[in-house]
Amino acid sequence: METIMAFVVGALFAASIYMMLRRSIVKLVIGLILLSNAANLLIFTVSGLTRGLPPLIPEGSSLPAGGWADPLPQALVLTAIVIGFGVLAFAVVLIHRAYEVINEDDLDKMRSTDT
Amino acid sequence: MSPEVALPVIIPFIAGALSLIFYKSHAAQRWIGVVGTGALLIASIVLLYNTYTQGILVMEMGNWPAPFGIVLVSDLLGAIMTVLAAIMGFAVAIYSLPTISKDHEAFGYYPLTHLLLAGVCGAFLTGDVFNLYVWVEVLLVASFALLILGGERAQMEGAIKYVALNLLSSIMLLTAVGLTYGLTGTLNMADLAVKLPEVEDQGLVTVVAMLYLVSFGIKAGAFPLFFWLPASYHTPPVAVSALFAGLLTKVGVYALFRFFTLLFNHDVGYTHELLLWMSGFTMITGVLGAAYHYEIRRILSFHIVSQIGYMIMGLALFTPLAIVGGVFYIMHHIIVKANLFLVGGVVYFLRGSYELKEIGGLWRTKPWLGLLFLVPALSLAGLPPLSGFFGKYIIIRAGVEAESWGIVAVALVVGLLTLYSMIKIWAEAFWKAQPEEHEERAAQFERTLSDKSLALMILPIAALAAMTVFIGLGAQPIYELADAAAEQLLDSTHYIQAVLGETP
Amino acid sequence: MLIAVLSGFILAAFAPWLTRSLGDKAGWILALLPAGLFAYFLTWVPVVITDGAQVVHYPWIPGLDISLSILVDGLSLLFALLISGIGTFIIIYAGGYLHGHEDLPRFYAIMFSFMAAMLGVVLSNNIITLFVFWELTSITSYLLIGFHHEQKDARWFALQGLLVTVGGGLALLAGLIMLALAGGGSFELSEILANEDLREYGFYTGMVILILAGTFTKSAQVPFHFWLPNAMAAPTPVSAFLHSATMVKAGVYLMARLNPGIGGTELWLYALGIFGALTMFTGSFMALRSTGLKAVLAYTTIMALGTLTMLIGIGTEQAIIAAMTFLLAHALYKASLFMLAGALDHETGTKDITKLGGLRRLMPITFVTACIAALSLAGLPPLFGFIAKELMFEAALQAPTIGLFFTVLAVLSAIMIVAMAAVFALRPFIGDLKETPKKPHEAPLSMLIGPVVLASLSLIFGLVGFLPAAALVAPAVESVYGAPIDFDLYLWHGINLPLMLSVLAVALGLLLFWKWNAVLAVFSRMTFIDRFGPERGYEKLMDGLVWLAAWQTRLLQNGYMRNYLITIVLTTVALTGWTLFVHAGSPMPLGDISFSLHEIVVAGLVVMGAIVASVTSSRLGAVATLGMVGFGIALIYVFFSAPDLGTTQIMVETLTVILLVLVLFRLPSFQKLSSTASRMRDAVVAVSLGGLMTLLILAVNAVEVTEPISDQLVAWSYPEAHGRNIVNVILVDFRALDTLGEIFVVGLAAIGVYAMIRLRAEDKAK
Amino acid sequence: MNSMGSLILRTTARFLLPLLLLFSVFVLLRGHDEPGGGFIAGLVAAVGFALYLFAFDAARTKPLLVMEPQVMVGAGLLAATVSGILPVFAGLPFFTALWWPVEMPGFGEVKFSTPLIFDIGVYMVVLGSVMKIILALAEAEE
Structure with a gap:
């Protein structure tokens, strides 16, 4: 399944970059959301996929029964998801606000700070 | 256990949380701002002193031994960077008192700056790659929010690029961390330093190193990844610009130094050669961008880029002297660059514009401001006997010793062009007479600026200028510090032993 | 000794305050410092003559091999005496020249810094410290040249001088570092020059070129000479100091200083000899075309600098003797002439020679002094300049190679200089009185004392040449040549070829003077010189720089988000992909493809x-x-x-x-x-990154990790951390710091969002 | 909000909010042993308030939060940070877990601990932040 997931993650990365390259700021943000998801899934995948062995310790035992899925990447991904949420909430409101100020959805018309 | 290692993170966290709780009282926030950053400064100096006298300090968070929990590690580089961050924080906190508007205070300026500092210090002190990612995000989101405070059009335009490109960088960092864990099963930097060389396919390690290189390269504003910086740095209030200029890119530079000395030193011929090319182009493109512009903050922003090149050059040459030069350069640069932005702010408050073509006459009316500008400006250009000269001298000497003529030539020519743009600001803003068509605005701005405000702005500027002069004239102790830091960087056994408590 | 060098900086800090409180007498009182220094340096003369070179060591930055050690030998002492001696008169002179000027206080501050920096250059034994002072002279002279900074020209020319000299200075820095490496790692001049095999250094050629880039720019050698005449935008006291004893002489000093160590090779001879000779000729020729009082003098300075460089390049005994004698002679008459030019300008309101005439009655002292100094410039007996010029001819004639080339150029230059000396000394004073912007009268004492004393010295040294030879020139010659030479300086040394050449030069020079109006008419029509000179090159370079900067900035920082993204993504793909392709050895295994529906x-x-x-x-x-x-x-x-x-x-x-x-x-x-084409391009970019990520996952997944740290975390989770949900235990305990950072991110995002939305609401309310 | 169907929504919201809050506390407390934890719990509570907000309006929702969301974020951050500092006073490194088992009548033994304080801090920050964003958006609407 890792191999298949590798392609899924690749597709997510490709789709997100493609979205970010569009001129609309909305698509830019959707691309960012996809990108964040893609990276999370990548971490989850590269540390190995395990079916049906959540890292929970049953009552009366001190180790999960019958092996476990690596809990550390899960914790990392969880942190990353939450951070991603915070950042993207900001980004979403930012483009909203930017649209109100600039009255443009087109990134090509937002060049005044560079030139 | 060394609790002082965690203080530079904890103090701004508490100050930030308190500022949020007292968000209705601006006076309380101002006090927390000054006291909090002052406490941070003291804590960081203590940390540096202890690190210098006792060697690398380690704090195992939660009492979980490394490499299993998160460790905070204060080696000399980390401690030096923390002190610099604290100096910046304190200077900007004072400078903010007269320059930050009520609106900005109402919408979280103070908590944001504290948390930005927390993120920066955390990034400098952490000994864990994923934790580094978290700190980078903390400082990034804080910087996002600071960047848009005010909500002007330019800020929005700049912020979109800043946010998008920096998020891309963070995602790459996250990806690289994930791959690193997939390769080695560990996140602790010291442990990684042990386990990365054991990875069978060393080529794959280099591949992951490239991802880190790009990610930190974006953060550092290196060529060809720097676009977000000149697009946004000139848009927020000048105190924020100064803070950003001093600190944010340096997190990227710091991370490059950390990763490409401690973790990725297995294929120096390849990775550091790449860094060398990167540094050369970074210097050139940055300095040319500055030569093109006529707006003080834009000029200064592009110079951040070009100066980053010198620091990376120190790392890329990878000789002991070059690393010393790199560390020295970072110390000098943070102080000088932030100070230039602060002086630029004073110019603005006296003249009402950052456009060089619209201002002038300051040497006649405010000669002391001229001196306070010349010190950091000439230092930035690397003129003796100021701090920048010695930084550049060490790096150039390292380049000559390594017989890397190309990069030495680039570094020298870029130095001259840096002088050119500093002199451009000097000649236009200070020497030239105030253009008549903008005289009215200038007079009005100068009238509205109270003496007390001006004094509060000059105080940090003068202090930073004094530091610049001191680092220049009294370069020996600073050199010794940089030398000791470089020695730790080049011999990773110090670091590994301090963290893991064993000889690798 | 160190205090002597640095005292200028200390005084500079107080100079503005002193100037204000001392009022009219400020110049006279401030001049006590350089006068004292002069006396102090004089006391060293017997020491050096009897005991040879002295090194005094003061530590500064030992870690970087930078010290404040001071080298006192004949050469540095000669320069130090010139700087402090002439400096004394310059300070007095400036008090008169800039009398009542609002910027006089800060002028003195910069001037003293400049003087101290110059002393530092010539007295430093450490090459990095020398460089520090070297650059300080550049920056302080920049501030001096731009004294009239509200004028655009002054700013432009100041910048020009700064960029040329600092640009050369940077090359010099690299050259000096190489010099230290060539000398085995010591940065002390006394140790480096004691080294015999500097010339065998692997990068000798590069090192010499870099060092010469520094000295040639500083000492205004062709083709970098153009900044020097432009530097006359400075007030006259500055020009007088700059041209006679300081700044431009720094380059000459350094070449002379390094001559015993790295000189004497073919490269050295040809580089210095040819460029020096050409500079000498160019300077004289350009002087002939000039009508400004200061311009004429500026070009003769270029001539002198060229002569000195040429002589150091020739490097024979006679050449070095000639060089040191010429150095002293030039400093005396040039300072004097410049101050006189300033006095004329100050009292009449114009610097154009063609607009001056008949001043001999109104300004008699100025007239007489000008004549004496100009005679020395022209190289006529019984002035000191004559001795120097005779020696120079002799050295040129006896040069090891291309002696004819040197001689011809030297004679041609001498002819033109004779003419211009006559123009300078006579034209403003003889003939009918011409109308000038100001009503002329004799300059005040403060402005005359310097020229009078210095011109008298030219005369005295000429008459009793053995005095300076014994005391000043001989030790300097020894330093530059690297070995003691016995010689005497006499006015009369028989009828020989150099004397014949002098006679020829004077005769033809006077002819040229007689026909100067016609000559000027011809030359001033030769505008191609201005159109194609190196100064145009500098301007083109600056234009090119601005153009390049604009072009590359518009190209890179073009404001298009997608270009930024594409650049970054492609960089990532290129770096990572290429590394993966080249370095990652194992073929990519396909890994686990099992799946359920x-x-x-x-x-x-x-x-x-x-x-x-x-x-x-x-x-x-x-x-x-x-x-x-x-x-x-x-x-x-x-x-x-x-x-x-x-x-x-x-x-x-x-x-x-x-x-x-x-x-x-x-x-x-x-x-x-977007157009279809750009969509296709974007798709390619996107897919390349996606594909790269897929490859990376596959490659990393193929790596077996034996002992991930999480195993230990799982084992500790319940017994040590009292939690059954290991992920949560990691979040709140093992890696609580991550989570702390994470909630700060969330909180920060909330503040940011709130600020954005509320600010909008407030906008609307307004 | 439009009035059509809002009656049902209001009734549901009134009914659901306390339930969701209770559930969120439950998720928070069991998080150390079963799936859950401060973050998820905070989100659950936020969803409850969000529902209430949609049903009524910002003005009526705000008082239910007990404190200003901004203050709640600050307090949560402070609680989490302080929970990390507490062990220092016991001479232990930052974030070392301290456990105080407390016998609670009816619940049995409850493990009161610094990780729990920490998780409560997380809960408050998440709830406060989300509410702050949503309230700000809603107020801007009105």
Whole structure:
């Protein structure tokens, strides 16, 4: 399944970059959301996929029964998801606000700070 | 256990949380701002002193031994960077008192700056790659929010690029961390330093190193990844610009130094050669961008880029002297660059514009401001006997010793062009007479600026200028510090032993 | 000794205050410092004559091999005496010249810094310290040249001088570092020059070129000479100091200083000899074309600098003797002439020679002094300049190679200099009185004392040449030559070839003077010299720089977000992909491809969702498919043993979609903005990164990790950390710091969002 | 909000909010042993308030939060940070878990601990932040 997931993650990365390259700021943000998801899934995948062995310790035992899925990447991904949420909430409101100020959805018309 | 290692993170966290709780009282926030950053400064100096006298300090968070929990590690580089961050924080906190508007205070300026500092210090002190990612995000989101405070059009335009490109960088960092864990099963930097060389396919390690290189390269504003910086740095209030200029890119530079000395030193011929090319182009493109512009903050922003090149050059040459030069350069640069932005702010408050073509006459009316500008400006250009000269001298000497003529030539020519743009600001803003068509605005701005405000702005500027002069004239102790830091960087056994408590 | 060198800086700090409180007498009192220094340096003369060179060591930055050690030998002492001696008169002179000027206080501050920096250059034994002072002279002279800074020209010329000299200075820095390496690592001149095999250094040629780049720019050698005449934008006291004893002489000093160590090679001879001779000729020729009092003098300075460089390059005994004698002679008459030029300008209001005439009655002292100094400039007996010029001819004639070339150029220059000396000394004073902007009268004492004393010295030294030879010139010659030479300086040394050449030069020079008006008319029509001179090169270079800067900045920082993104993504793909291709050895294994139906369905949905989201033209469609991707990923987490992740992902996804719906639908609907071609390009870029990530995952997955740190965490989770949900234990205990950072991120985002929205609300309220 | 169907929504919201809050506390407390934890719990509570907000309006929702969301974020951050500092006073490194088992009548033994304080801090920050964003958006609407 890792191999298949590798392609899924690749597709997510490709789709997100493609979205970010569009001129609309909305698509830019959707691309960012996809990108964040893609990276999370990548971490989850590269540390190995395990079916049906959540890292929970049953009552009366001190180790999960019958092996476990690596809990550390899960914790990392969880942190990353939450951070991603915070950042993207900001980004979403930012483009909203930017649209109100600039009255443009087109990134090509937002060049005044560079030139 | 060394609790002082965690203080530079904890103090701004508490100050930030308190500022949020007292968000209705601006006076309380101002006090927390000054006291909090002052406490941070003291804590960081203590940390540096202890690190210098006792060697690398380690704090195992939660009492979980490394490499299993998160460790905070204060080696000399980390401690030096923390002190610099604290100096910046304190200077900007004072400078903010007269320059930050009520609106900005109402919408979280103070908590944001504290948390930005927390993120920066955390990034400098952490000994864990994923934790580094978290700190980078903390400082990034804080910087996002600071960047848009005010909500002007330019800020929005700049912020979109800043946010998008920096998020891309963070995602790459996250990806690289994930791959690193997939390769080695560990996140602790010291442990990684042990386990990365054991990875069978060393080529794959280099591949992951490239991802880190790009990610930190974006953060550092290196060529060809720097676009977000000149697009946004000139848009927020000048105190924020100064803070950003001093600190944010340096997190990227710091991370490059950390990763490409401690973790990725297995294929120096390849990775550091790449860094060398990167540094050369970074210097050139940055300095040319500055030569093109006529707006003080834009000029200064592009110079951040070009100066980053010198620091990376120190790392890329990878000789002991070059690393010393790199560390020295970072110390000098943070102080000088932030100070230039602060002086630029004073110019603005006296003249009402950052456009060089619209201002002038300051040497006649405010000669002391001229001196306070010349010190950091000439230092930035690397003129003796100021701090920048010695930084550049060490790096150039390292380049000559390594017989890397190309990069030495680039570094020298870029130095001259840096002088050119500093002199451009000097000649236009200070020497030239105030253009008549903008005289009215200038007079009005100068009238509205109270003496007390001006004094509060000059105080940090003068202090930073004094530091610049001191680092220049009294370069020996600073050199010794940089030398000791470089020695730790080049011999990773110090670091590994301090963290893991064993000889690798 | 160190205090002597640095005293200028100390006084500079107080100079503005002193100037204000001392009022009219400021110049006279401030001049006590250089006068004292002069006396102090004089006391060293017997020491050096009897005991040879002295090194005094003061530490500074030992870690970087930088010290404040001071080298006192004949050469440095000669320079130090010139700097402090002439400096004394300059300070007095400036008090008169800039009398009542509002910027006089800061002028003195910069002037003393400049003087101290110059003393530092000639007295430093450490080459880096020498360089520090070297650059300080550049920057302080910049501030001096731009004294009239509200004039555009002054700013422009000041910048020109700065860029040329600092540019050369940077090359010099590299050259000096190489010099230290060549000398085995010591940065002390006394140790470096004691080294015999500097010339065998592997990069000798490069080192010499870099060092000469520094000295040639500083000492205004062709083709860098153009900045020097332009530097006359400075007030006259500055020009007088700059041209006679300081700044431009720094380059000469350094070449002379290094001559015993790295000189004597063919490269050295040809580089210095040819460039020096050409500079000498160019200077004289340009002087002939000039009509400004200061311009004439500036070009004769270039002539003198060229002569000195040529002589050092020739490097024979006679040449070095000639060089040191000429150096002293030039300093005396040049300072004097410049101050006189300033006096004329100051009292008449014009610097144009053709507009001056008949002043001999109104300014008699000026007239007589000018005549004496000009005679020395022209190299006529019984002035000191004559001795120097005779020696120079002799050295040129006896040069080891291309002696004829040197001699011809030297004689040609001498002819023109004779003419210009006559022009300078006679034209403003003889003939009928001409109308001038100011009513002329004799200059005040403060402005005359310097020229009178210095011109008298020219005369005295000429008459009793053995005095300076014994005391000043001989030790300097020894330093430069590297070995003692016995010689005497006499006015009369028989009828020989140099004397014949002198006679010829004087005769032809006077002829030229007689016909100067006609000559000027011809030469001033030769505008191609101005059009194609090196100064145009400098201007073109500056224009080119501005153009290049504009071009590259517009190219790179073009404001188009997608260009930035494409650059970054392609850089990533190139760096990572190339490294993967070249360095990662093992062939990519395909890994585990087992799957069950529900997994593959969800995976397919995620991919489909991503693709649809990126091509759909409907906003709702994009948001819905985005949600689909998110929930699909949540399911994948659940399938692969991560219930916490699944729950969190669902929650977050729900909130994200709500936010998007709340916010995005106030924005305009999607438009097709890009062309098909750019879509294709974007698709290629996107797929290349996606493919790269796939390859990376496959490669990393093939690596077996034996002992991940998480094993230990699992083992500790219940017994040590009292928790059964290991993921949560990691979050709140093992890696609580991450979580702390994480909630700060969330809090920060909330502040940011709040600020953005509320600020908008306030905008509306206004 | 439109009035059509809002009656049902209001009734549901009134009914659901306490339930969701209770559930969120439950998720928070069991998080150390079963899937859950401060973050998820905070989101659950936020969803409850969000529902209430949609049903009524910002003005009526705000008082239910007990404190200003901004203050709640600050307090949560402070609680989490302080929970990390507490062990220092016991001479242990930052974030070392301290456990105080407390016998609670009816619940049995409850493990009161610094990780729990930490998780409560997380809960408050998440709830406060989300509410702050949503309230700000809603107020801007009105």
